[in-house]
Amino acid sequence: MDFAITPGAQALLDEAATFEERLICEAREREAAGRIGTDVTQDLGSAGLIAPELSTHLGGRGQSKVAAGLVTEAIARGDLNVAYLQVVGSLMGQVIARNASAEVAEHYCRLITSGAETVAIGLSEPGAGSDAGNPQTTATRDGDDWIINGTKSMSLAMTSTATVIFARTDPQAKRGKGISAFLVDLDAPGATRTAITDMGQSAVARGSVDFSDVRVPADHLLGAEGAAFSQVMQGFDFSRALIGLQCTGSASRAIDDAWAYVKDREAFDQPLSTFQGVSFPLAEAETKMAAARLLCLNTLWLGDEGLPHTSQAAMCKWWAPLEAYHAIHQCLLLHGQNGYMRNRDVEKRLRDVLGMQIGDGTAQIMKLVIARESAGRAYAP
Ligand SMILES: Cc1cc2nc3c(=O)[nH]c(=O)nc-3n(C[C@H](O)[C@H](O)[C@H](O)COP(=O)(O)OP(=O)(O)OC[C@H]3O[C@@H](n4cnc5c(N)ncnc54)[C@H](O)[C@@H]3O)c2cc1C
Incomplete structure (x- = not known):
């Protein structure tokens, strides 16, 4: 490394x-x-x-x-x-x-x-998030164009100029096969956006987009027809490690802020930080963030070297957001009632980071990926 x-x-x-x-x-x-x-x-x-x-x-x-x-x-x-x-x-x-x-x-x-x-990623559908290999969205060939029908939900839906969506192009193919990726203009006739109200991350303007006979030129097909899962999905190994660092970054600032707060605030005539019950949870949070950060950097380094890193990427995606959430949660508690107030940075960080345990695939799906990589498909859940 x-x-x-x-x-x-x-x-x-x-x-x-x-x-x-x-x-x-x-x-x-x-x-x-x-x-x-x-x-x-x-x-x-x-x-x-x-x-x-x-x-x-x-x-x-x-x-x-x-x-x-x-x-x-x-x-x-x-x-x-x-x-x-x-x-x-x-x-x-x-x-x-x-x-x-x-x-x-x-x-x-x-x-x-x-x-x-910005260009959004539209993989999830109302009925297919984890089961992304079974989309109901279809793309059918019409002369030089493709016609897209279906609904996708995605971050940046309300503000992006275009999105990459995954749609079934072969109705006979089984789960994970016969799916193609397309670059679709979000202002195209037939594309209708509806905002989603989330508990956090409101700035990423998540929304659902209904595609009703949306016409896409043939050169906006990405990769080979029917090969979206074997070809285009590889990009997710990269973004999963990035998401891990997105979470450790937010948590590391929350931890820095919490140290400053507990050094400054006093209880029982001494700074809060002098109590082990206050400092040790922060020390533990720092340790876990350092470990998560190294896992993510190692995964990215494997990617830079052209080495396999699908399993490591899935580890980044389930573990870093979870531990970052725990770390920020701990920081909030160490602020006492001040942490629970709406105008405090830490409560917003907690709501925001929680979403990353779901977006881009849940922990269960990441563990499925790891199990399949280690045990082989036939022996994994
Ligand atoms: C903040 C945020 C941002 C998002 N951004 C995007 C985006 O930009 N683009 C996009 O395409 N999507 C996006 N999503 C959607 C996200 O990817 C999906 O919500 C996620 O993949 C889960 O799908 P689902 O909601 O349909 O849950 P479901 O698939 O219905 O799963 C519900 C629960 O069942 C569990 N489960 C499902 N299948 C299994 C299984 N086989 N084994 C064990 N447990 C299982 C899941 O882990 C989960 O806990 C975003 C979501 C959030 C919250």
């Missing part, structure tokens, strides 16, 4: 760190607005902080996946929701760069990396 930071990556990390206080200050405004403002998105793009691992001809910085992970984590210290712009930027950037024609890839990747637009 080699996580050495190049000067180029360090410059990006320094740039990402400059966003931290601003993102914290503006987080409530984003929550109230139910969206991330275009100014933030464009500022991140201008600073090279969206999909920095993409090659320069696609608008990226040619950095490693490890560097993209560290950037994600640094942004998430300010606001987990804003860091999602980088997570989905890297996910969609990779998927499009690998699977679209050179012309389509350059067009969309440049929009993503510059922060001009």
